[in-house]
Amino acid sequence: MTGSVLAPAKVNLTLHVTGRRADGYHLLDSIVAFADLGDRLTVGPGDGLIVTGPFAAGVPTDDGNLIRRALALAGTPRAVALDKRLPHPAGLGGGSSDAAAVLRAVGADLSPEYLLTLGADLPVCMGARAARMRGIGEVVVPVPLPPLAAVLVNPGLAVPTGRVFAGLRTADNPGHDALPEGDAAAWMDWLAAQRNDLEEPALALAPEIAEMLAALRAEGAAVARMSGSGATCFGLWPDRGQAEAAAGRLVRSGWWGRACTLS
Template identity: 45%
Template sequence: MTKDKVSVEVFAPAKINLCLHVTGQLENGYHLLDTLVAFADIGDVITVSSTGPGALAVTGPEATPELSSDNNIMWHAAQKFWHPDTYVSLALEKHLPMASGIGGGSADAAATYRGLLRLRAALEGQDIPRDPTRQDAHDLLEIGADVPMCVLSEPARVRGIGEQIEPITDFHPYPIVLVNPRVQVSTPSVFSQLATKQNATIEPWPESFEDRDAVLDWLSAQRNDLQDAAVGDCPSIGDVLGALSAHETCRLARMSGSGATCFGLFDRVHKAEAAAEEIRAAHPNWWVQSGRLNGGRRAAPQLIRSTT
């Protein structure tokens, strides 16, 4: 007798902190942030399946042995959001560098969560919830501060420790180049070197995000408060920023998150692709990708059925 194997494939887009202001610190050590995030069409691919053996298979150009361990953040999501007596298998096609400031692990956990909801809906004949429940939102934040925003995978202003998310509906999908110098930066070390953790919030929002040039001008006046400390820890981040800024068509070059990945924003796709090609040729050991800030368009889980 045959039966259907049900799987769900989910794209996990890279999270880009277009600006990141550190505005305080709680007694428990968590930092308060004010950040504008957007998501690139560059990312990992997650598959969740309703069959055994309950393992995590990792492939892709950025796969490493430690990603297959039981401590992978994807398993943390599965343990919270899947019935413990029911098999689920996970697969990760890894394209984003680890510990690189673009939310790779958080994006994978968020995609796992979205995939599990879609899988459960398919198996039980239910509708897919539009938004996380209050309990789910709490559990997602416990997995990681970036996970709730990665579940949304849309442009948003995010404040607090990551729980205050204000979506932006009219953000332009700017062409982008992502560059990582193949180094990992210690986030605790970067935060510990901040001169102050009581910095100004993001300046008042533009009246509309539809004016591409005005938004880029506004973004240029914002900051990543972690950038200088990260460059002090890892001078090659400064080299990356210099390589991006050297292209006269690059409208803004900045580090994302706590590094080491940096981004360059452009006003045309062909300009971003040309810049990426030149940087890749000059620095063959760097990770360099070009795309657009419209990753949310690919983030909807895709149901796959096969007969076994």
């Protein structure tokens, strides 16, 4: 096929680290949502990868790229042009979402076990809709999350995922209780009481994250939290108009920020 597809930004609204396996992999319990913004991929006949866009720098185009690895795993070579619009690495699942988008575009149907060889975020990114992700990423169950107005903010720095996990005080934390029922307000109340267990160790590595969280709260975010292993943070607002207004005030020198809808 030939066509353009969106690889939406993945946002961990919660991220509870609930254990660690003998092989070193951490067990997670996370509510994941996807934004109505992200990278854009054009897929066509042939073989190869070119990368353009505001965040193209540093993105590999060889077989180390997850897009190339995913197509090779599926046995479906394609020519792909990636318009890289999301900062990276950023805790937004950009590479995983790119790979999942191209797999959807070619109609590849890989098992979670195969997808996990590409990364823990691949199974949830294949669905590209709100879900509860557990285990090491292999257990993905859709959740009835209503659309949430949000702002994503990134300070333009990378936080090494391995060092963030290494800084955890404990890997044995509680998972989620019963998920909420109801509208966006009910979900935001519930989300406000949840956690990202990686936020504390990430703050120790990148104090700028605390500055972003404080800025989101100062603008009236009902929930402000780091996504994934950082450094992107998100804030939630009652409606898109308020999120758009806050985003305009939050963008400053060196920061990337966008309003979006998560679902």
